[in-house]
Amino acid sequence: MSTTAHTLRPQARGLPAQMLTELAARFGANFSAAMAVREHHGRDESPFPVTPPEAVVFAESNEDVVDAVRLCRRHRVPLIPFGAGSSVEGQLLAVQGGLSLDVSRMNRILEVRVEDLTATVQAGVTRKQLNEALKDSGLFFPIDPGADASLGGMSATRASGTNAVRYGTMRENVVGLAVVDADGDLLRPFNRAKKSSAGYDLTRLFVGSEGTLGVITEVTVRLYPVPEAMSAAVCCFDSLQDAVDTVIRTIQLGVPVARCEYLCPQTIRTINAYSKTTLREAHSLFFEFHGTESGAREQAQTVEAIAAEHRGQGFEWASRPEDRTRLWNARHTALFAGLASRPGARAIITDTCVPISRLAECITGARTILDKTSSPTSIAGHVGDGNFHCGILVDPGDPDEIALAERLNEEIVRLALSMEGTCSGEHGIGLHKIAFLREEAGDKGVELMRRVKRALDPDGIFNPGKIFAA
Amino acid sequence: MSTTAHTLRPQARGLPAQMLTELAARFGANFSAAMAVREHHGRDESPFPVTPPEAVVFAESNEDVVDAVRLCRRHRVPLIPFGAGSSVEGQLLAVQGGLSLDVSRMNRILEVRVEDLTATVQAGVTRKQLNEALKDSGLFFPIDPGADASLGGMSATRASGTNAVRYGTMRENVVGLAVVDADGDLLRPFNRAKKSSAGYDLTRLFVGSEGTLGVITEVTVRLYPVPEAMSAAVCCFDSLQDAVDTVIRTIQLGVPVARCEYLCPQTIRTINAYSKTTLREAHSLFFEFHGTESGAREQAQTVEAIAAEHRGQGFEWASRPEDRTRLWNARHTALFAGLASRPGARAIITDTCVPISRLAECITGARTILDKTSSPTSIAGHVGDGNFHCGILVDPGDPDEIALAERLNEEIVRLALSMEGTCSGEHGIGLHKIAFLREEAGDKGVELMRRVKRALDPDGIFNPGKIFAA
Incomplete structure (x- = not known):
């Protein structure tokens, strides 16, 4: 499935002429069939080729949405809701044509x-x-x-x-x-x-x-x-296992950390190059603590002690806003730093989430899998939840490189599924993970979802070809 | 609807003879059609008359459940899952006959x-x-x-x-x-x-x-x-508004209280009579704090300060386990104390939950409504969530008293719905709140639920007559 998504082409069935007339009459300037507008609505942050809808309506009210849906239902035309365009699994691509319903102007x-x-x-x-x-x-x-x-x-x-x-x-x-x-x-x-x-x-x-x-x-x-106090901390480890054990122990003790992020040494190296920082290129945990002044301090002290027990080094605690911002800026630039390291590249990003007891094993396995490609790779994750992302930077013009990256993605998903994990921690299924959903939920699980889909959308107008195979 | 539930009678269609034979063959001693067993499975903690199923199977494994479901499906016979029998809205009553599937022996x-x-x-x-x-x-x-x-x-x-x-x-x-x-x-x-x-x-x-x-x-x-420290506190107020404002402020400040319960003066009076305690008969808040030693102490101090700002009196903080138990025992005996105050009575219990901003207004309105009956009444609730229960003690042999209590229940539900609340915070719909669900979710909301029901249970074998009207 995943490789298919890279070779999808828009289906130019064309909207019924009568519907185009009705759309233009009802929505006026908020309706467009211009190619530039359609192309903008035929992409998201996934690496898949642009697959434009046949027309776009900009909704400004609930009534606009109601009328657009009724038109699509009457003409049996697909309708794809569109917000900020930031999804990453191909959710917005018009693989069966139809209308993109842009709700970004519904912004009150x-x-x-x-x-x-x-x-x-x-x-x-x-x-x-x-x-x-x-x-x-x-x-x-x-x-x-x-x-x-x-x-x-x-x-x-x-x-x-x-x-x-x-x-x-x-x-x-x-x-x-x-x-x-x-x-x-x-x-x-x-x-x-x-x-x-x-x-x-x-x-x-x-x-x-x-x-x-x-x-x-x-x-x-x-x-x-808004918490009375917020502070941040960063800590380095020579081994992934020690970093993850620090996380497990922190969660087990009930420390209510607000953020708990892992960055791999490769990611830190990329960040250092991009942001001119001098972070140690090691397995790194970034924490944020929210609470009362004393509560946030107590959390940081507890985590520092746990990290020390697991050979953590250079625990740096930042309670001033500017220091906190500096630390978190490093985390937040990870994706951009990666993309900047290979101009023109696009990122294929995995999204597995596993029970935290299997996290170290899963990340270690993912690193071994990633080492099969010469494309730049990185691992970062919301490890307090067992969720991590592997990024593989591919040349969008090189089908072999993309195919290899997708095969590695598949291997990482299968590894996570073998550990009772999920193929998607937070990005959804979209186009990209339809086959993985079936592996995870089983034929019967997907069949129950389909029954719900058919019960609520009997003509299949809403975003067809996503979550389920067409 | 609610009054109907009190006058329901079992429908004695009888199970098909072939099915009885198959049940006996498959489940042996774990199958029973004895009246005592059936009657035990035709009731829950609701005040409705016993409405027994036509037979009972005690499942001991997933395979037992699979086979019982397949038998019921094949013979188009209702199946009612039965656990501890503690539901309170009539969920377990066999209003269309059928088989009760008792899973209490699946207790590993x-x-x-x-x-x-x-x-x-x-x-x-x-x-x-x-x-x-x-x-x-x-x-x-x-x-x-x-x-x-x-x-x-x-x-x-x-x-x-x-x-x-x-x-x-x-x-x-x-x-x-x-x-x-x-x-x-x-x-x-x-x-x-x-x-x-x-x-x-x-x-x-x-x-x-x-x-x-x-x-x-x-x-x-x-x-x-398990938190490092747990402590409890109780505090009294002359006005309901002050008590609820204390709760709102506590939640707004992000104090992570583990429990936050309200008891009305009437409830305290009943508890005092039952438990020989000398709690002040006022609007009372019971709190529990979980955290580190210093964190739990800090929470208690913050709540004490908030309560003082709202004219709270006699803030009593208990950090020793025995003192904490003593305080919470009072809260936990509320229902039994109520029932003991009127021997032979059964309780009709409301379960509304409203946005916390409307809570004082809703409880005040509920008190006015409750004052229309001479039956003993009480109000207690999980007020940190906006959820509260009114209890009306009725003589199960007095239809007029029951009818009045149900009318008051209806008024309280309508009051909560008018404040964007829900008819059920935690007890479910069962038989008792079918009409209220329709008021709350609207015809279309219930229709979507029905479509889901039909999609997943096309022959309607699972607990028919619950959530939706038959």
């Missing part, structure tokens, strides 16, 4: 409820935009997948990132969704309570559905108080 | 993984049994719904309880489920990773499905390190 923050620690936003609002709006509220939204993704897209891929070890993923942090279903009906969240046992958890069904069950138009998320 | 703890902080148990294992087995591991399972429920049942009702304010509900704490579906296929958890974005979240779909989508046979749950 509808309500912040300080007492309830919730915010309701339109689906196109990005996480940075939300946090900017929360600046003076004493609250923040912690989920940080790296990219400045939209909240709708983050819900649709069940995103997480560096803070999930403490604050959870979108699974835990979506309170409710407004969704337009295949009938073109707008469903509102049933309630705004923090918990509910009222019927099936449709919210959790739409979280992670990657646009295949409906269009998310509004998202209510949990917010958290 | 299959695996505890200390490094991964997970345990896998058979569905009949109870939470106390699990914690007993964890005693020397340094870990514990926090979800505490009061009753010593089975983990299968707790998953099926999306249970929570006193610790949810810190540790979450079954929604957050089920890592994976083994389920026998309507085809009689056993589905294993796809992975054991802490997070995953691999396809639809079938686990979350089965959590809270109340036996209507399949039979849960094994549950993998998250465990937590």
Whole structure:
């Protein structure tokens, strides 16, 4: 499957003429069939070739979404929801043509409820935009997948990132969704309570559905108080096992670390070259601690002691904001540093997540697998959750190099599955992992998902060809 | 709807003779059609009349469950999964006859993984049994719904309880489920990773499905390190508003309280009479703090300061285990104390949960509603989550009293729904709240749930008449 995705070509069936007329009449300037607009909507951050939709509608309201869905349903035309365009598994590619429904202009923050620690936003609002709006509220939204993704897209891929070890993923942090279903009906969240046992958890069904069950138009998320104190720390290890054992022990002791990231020596080398830093090229753990002044200090001291027991070196603790920023900038530049090390390259990125007891073994195995290619490779991960990413920098013009990278990706996925892990910790299935999902969930698991898909989207208009094979 | 449940009578269609023969042949002594066994399986902790199934099978293995499901499917006979029998909304009543499948003998703890902080148990294992087995591991399972429920049942009702304010509900704490579906296929958890974005979240779909989508046979749950220090505190308030404002401020400041319970003055009075205690008969908050020694102390001090700002009185902090137990015993006896105050009575218990900003208003409104009956009433709740229970003690032989109590329950549900709350915070829908679910989720919301039900259980064999009207 994965190699297929690199050779996909748009299917130019063309939208029905009647539908084009109706789209133009209904959406005016918010409708476009211009090639530049279509091409922009036929890509994401995956390394796959551009696969443009046949037209694009920019929705500005729930009513726009309702009408677009009804048109697509009536004409049996695929509809692909589009947010910030930052997904990485080919979720946005129009492999069966159809309409891209861009919700990025639905970018209003509808309500912040300080007492309830919730915010309701339109689906196109990005996480940075939300946090900017929360600046003076004493609250923040912690989920940080790296990219400045939209909240709708983050819900649709069940995103997480560096803070999930403490604050959870979108699974835990979506309170409710407004969704337009295949009938073109707008469903509102049933309630705004923090918990509910009222019927099936449709919210959790739409979280992670990657646009295949409906269009998310509004998202209510949990917010958290900005901690009184935040500090960061970095620590180096000669062995991967010692680094991971430090993480396991930290989690086992219940230290509520806010971030816990691993970077491999190769990644550190790339960062040093890119950022002119002088970090030691070793297995490195980056931590962030949130709490009261004394609580955050206590966490750092506990982790320092654990790291020392596991031969950690050069534990550096930064409680001043500027020092903290300096440390985390290094972590955040990892991807850009990698790409800069090979101009013109694109990254094929794995996304496995394993039970933490198997993490050292899995990362060690992944390194052995990665060493089979001469392409530059790196390993970094949200190790507190058992989730890590291998990056393989490939020349997009070299099919052999891409094919090898995809074979290594497959090997790493199989290794993780053999350890009761998942093929996707946080990026979703998209086009890229359809075959892996079947290996992980089994024929029957996928069949149950398909039954749900058919029950909620009987004509298969929503993002066809994703999660399931066409 | 709610009054109907009190007048339900078993439908004695009788199982097909051929099926009885097959059940006896397959299950031998683990099959029973004796009235005493049937009656035991036709009730739960709800106040509804016993509605027995037509036969009972005691499953001892996944294979037993598979075969029982296949038999029921073949003969189109309802199957009702039965765990500890502690549900409270009529989930276990055989309103369409059929077979009760008792999994309480599936009570083996299959695996505890200390490094991964997970345990896998058979569905009949109870939470106390699990914690007993964890005693020397340094870990514990926090979800505490009061009753010593089975983990299968707790998953099926999306249970929570006193610790949810810190540790979450079954929604957050089920890592994976083994389920026998309507085809009689056993589905294993796809992975054991802490997070995953691999396809639809079938686990979350089965959590809270109340036996209507399949039979849960094994549950993998998250465990937590036993905190270094635990302490408790109690504090009284003259006004409900002050008590709730103390809770809101505590949550807003991010104090990670492990428990945060409200008891109304009436409840305290009942407890004093039952337990010979001398607690002040006021609006009372009970807290529990988990953390390091200094962390738990700091939490208690912060809450004490917040309570003082809101005119809290007599803040009593207990860090010694025996003092902590004494305080919490008072909270835990609330239900028994209530029932003891009116011998022979049964309790009709509401289960609304509202956004915390509306909590004081909702509890105040509920008190006004409760004052319309002369039956003894009480209010207690997991207020850190916005969830509270009103108890109305009724004479089970007095239909007028029951009808009035149900009308008040309806009024309280409508009040909560008007505040964007839910009709069920943690007890589920069962028989009792079918009409309320429709008010809360709307016709279309219920219709989507029904489509999922039909997709996964096309012949409707699993616990028919629950969640949805027959």
